[in-house]
Amino acid sequence: MEVGPYSLIKVIGEGSFGRALLVRCKKSQEKYVVKEIQLPKNQSKLENTRKEAVLLSRMKHPNIVTFREAFEADDLLCIVMEYCSGGDLLGKIRQQKAAQFCLDDILKWFAQMCAGAKHIHDKRILHRDLKSKNIFLTDNGTIKLGDFGSACILNSSKAYAHTYVGTPYYVAPEIWDNKPYNNKSDVWSLGCVLYELCTLRHPFQASSWKSLILKVCRGAYPPLPNHLPYELQYLLKQMFKTNPKDRPSLHTIITSHRVSRLLRSHLPSQEMETEQRGMRTGRWNREEGKKVADFLAKKTLIQTSTFEGMEFSEDRCEAKEPGHRKQWADKPSDTVLQVLGSASLLSSDSMASNTQTPTCSAPDNVSEDSRQRRRWQRDPPERLLSLLEKAPLSRAFSTFLINRAGDDPLVGPLSQPPCDEADGPEPEVAVDEERLQPRSDDEDTDFEEESPCDWIREAEKMFSEH
């Protein structure tokens, strides 16, 4: 069978977004993977989807699956990408049976996945489905992140009858809390993968939805075995902080975290340069500390809206208050001065050594947010549980979509029957190149998805319609 200028070798899988095909280029005889994504029927939304797909596909990094080309065949967008013959990390973990990975492999793989994910975050793009099944190995053992952007493509057009949720075993507590996805939610998911590499088990094992959600929302996981370095144990504790703001960013993990020292030799060269800059400030002497304090004294935190405008006018996606991104402005900050005044200037990651336990022990003046989470220590909301009861727990390792059309509202493959004729001109798409420009290294801020959807409300609506 022909797939554009490729011949089909086999269908290698069917994920939530469509089929993945292993193909061979007729000209070069090289193997590639083609991902089929259903295009929206609504013409006016088509352009958005193409734009988003091409934009996302153009990202280049040694630890991201390389994009080759995209073409359309009937109502399918076919994205042709590098074939990672080493398979995915989940397969690798399963092959191990009981034999643990050596520390060097764990650090090497983890460093590379952080580098790939940091590259995406630097461009203000969220992966939203990081899991060992979406992380691949090449034949020379290099890590490649795959499947990023599917969520953006899906959400880029309201013409799709789906709302994206994520893979339950890997989603961060804020997603269960129906809060917007943010860069630290990706950090949580990478924490799950790191834990899997260290123990060959998932950190949040459960026999019911309730137990899974409770464990995730408490950040309660069995400790790593003692033979692993303290830095990994410490890192995981931070990656599994229930409040996303307390989790380190990927930039911090790579440049100035206690674990950075262990990751250093495994990073691709471009990350090494950044990391070395970070390491130079890793241990401040008094003089450097004073310089930083003087610099920070001239700045203060202001909040700016990340929203340029809400695209979703239908009530299926509720417009929320604009997300906020923190930026430094030119005014003295009392908070910063106070923090610096009482901080030891020995280590730049001393701020991160928050020793709060993951279970909630909030003081009396806690915010509405954390009180909400405290209630979750006892029970996840009935509303959420009754929703999930309709899906078997065994599916919690798959990507969840809320599917408007199908009988099963929680998962629904988007794929269509195969199509033999796969020609057609390459779509001409104007790409917003500016969006791909990386931000500066020192802009280590949090950011959220731009059009958050109330997925719980969505699913409820669909159940009530069925």
Ligand SMILES: Nc1ncnc2c1ncn2[C@@H]1O[C@H](COP(=O)(O)OP(=O)(O)OP(=O)(O)O)[C@@H](O)[C@H]1O
């Ligand atoms: N670039 C690639 N190189 C090698 N194998 C790949 C590549 N991309 C995907 N695969 C494999 O193809 C199969 C299907 O992948 P796909 O991403 O479509 O869905 P999935 O990961 O199985 O499910 P989900 O939608 O829940 O993430 C998986 O076994 C995956 O390992």
